[in-house]
Amino acid sequence: MRAIVVGDGPMGSAVASALRDRGDGVTLLGRPAGTHPPARFGGADVVFEFSRGDAVLPNVAAALAGGCRAFVVGTTAWTVDRAEIAAILSQHGAAAVVSANFSPGVNLLGRLVEAASAMFGALPAYDPYVVEWHRRGKADRPSGTALELGRRILDAHPAKRRLADGSRDGPPAPDELEVVGVRAGSSPGMHLVGFDAPGETIELRLTARDRSAYALGAIAAADWLLRAPRRPGIHAFDAVVDELLRTAEVRAPRTGTPRPGNPDTPAPMRAITVDQPTALRTTGGPR
Ligand SMILES: NC(=O)c1ccc[n+]([C@@H]2O[C@H](COP(=O)([O-])OP(=O)(O)OC[C@H]3O[C@@H](n4cnc5c(N)ncnc54)[C@H](OP(=O)(O)O)[C@@H]3O)[C@@H](O)[C@H]2O)c1
Secondary structure: OEEEEEOOOHHHHHHHHHHHHHOOEEEEEOOOOOOOOHHHHOOOOEEEEOOOHHHHHHHHHHHHHOOOOEEEEOOOOOHHHHHHHHHHHHHOOOEEEEOOOOOHHHHHHHHHHHHHHHHHHOOOOOEEEEEEEEOOOOOOOOOHHHHHHHHHHHHHOOOOOEEOOOOOOOOOOOOEEEEEEEEOOOOOOEEEEEEEEOOEEEEEEEEOOOOHHHHHHHHHHHHHHHHOOOOOEEEEOHHHHHHHHHHOEEEOOOOOOOEOOEOOOOOOOOEEEOOOOOOOOOOOOOO
């Protein structure tokens, strides 16, 4: 594919580098003086948007004017412009996969969190909470992923109705969900959902070691967009992950068992095909 990656920070650079490793053509764009000229997007099959929340609307508008019709938007903190972006995508017959987190593992964690929230929600003693930790320089807080995990808890938990207002003194109200962010060091992302009761704590935690899982999922989203005509507008990443689950070959690790006649050659890997999507409930649909 011919891709343009908008945003030359750590995340945009990780996507560009993963695309180059696969042999795709990539142009990486940093902050322009003013706005990007539409002609800069001419000939691109897909635009990856990983810049800043306030730049998403002008960047998508410029790329649409330049003729691009497929977008993967990973930038966070642009909720205020979401309706307008959805409208201009539809007007141009363009489709975007949008996610605050393109890690397939985080997507599956979200589904586990929904299931866990429904289960622990039946037990009032188990109080849910979300903690995220990112590098000191990350612009937004809490992270888009933490807010998405919070949304999934609010959807599934019978007693939690809203996120706690962190600016207010005193303990959160019973129907409020605590979501807190730590900004220190160089962590590429840690998200933890806990359920705390007087006698025990249950934790679901995902720690990113680098940005490769985000890049992998973002590129899978672009492949999904280009594989078949998609409805104009915004698509959730769940559809991409569902397709990955249906088609993935989960490979067993090499056993290292020597084969007769060739003691240095490990046994071939066994391929296990996953035929069915996850049994866990998915919320699906655009958000
Ligand atoms: N969905 C996911 O899986 C995922 C994963 C990680 C991060 N993210 C999100 O992706 C975004 C980028 O992450 P990051 O860690 O790379 O952030 P970052 O360190 O803030 O880098 C953003 C880069 O984009 C540049 N930029 C600003 N406006 C631009 C424009 N109009 N066109 C092109 N580039 C522009 C910035 O330049 P200046 O420094 O001059 O402003 C900066 O170099 C953030 O919103 C982050 O939350 C998403």
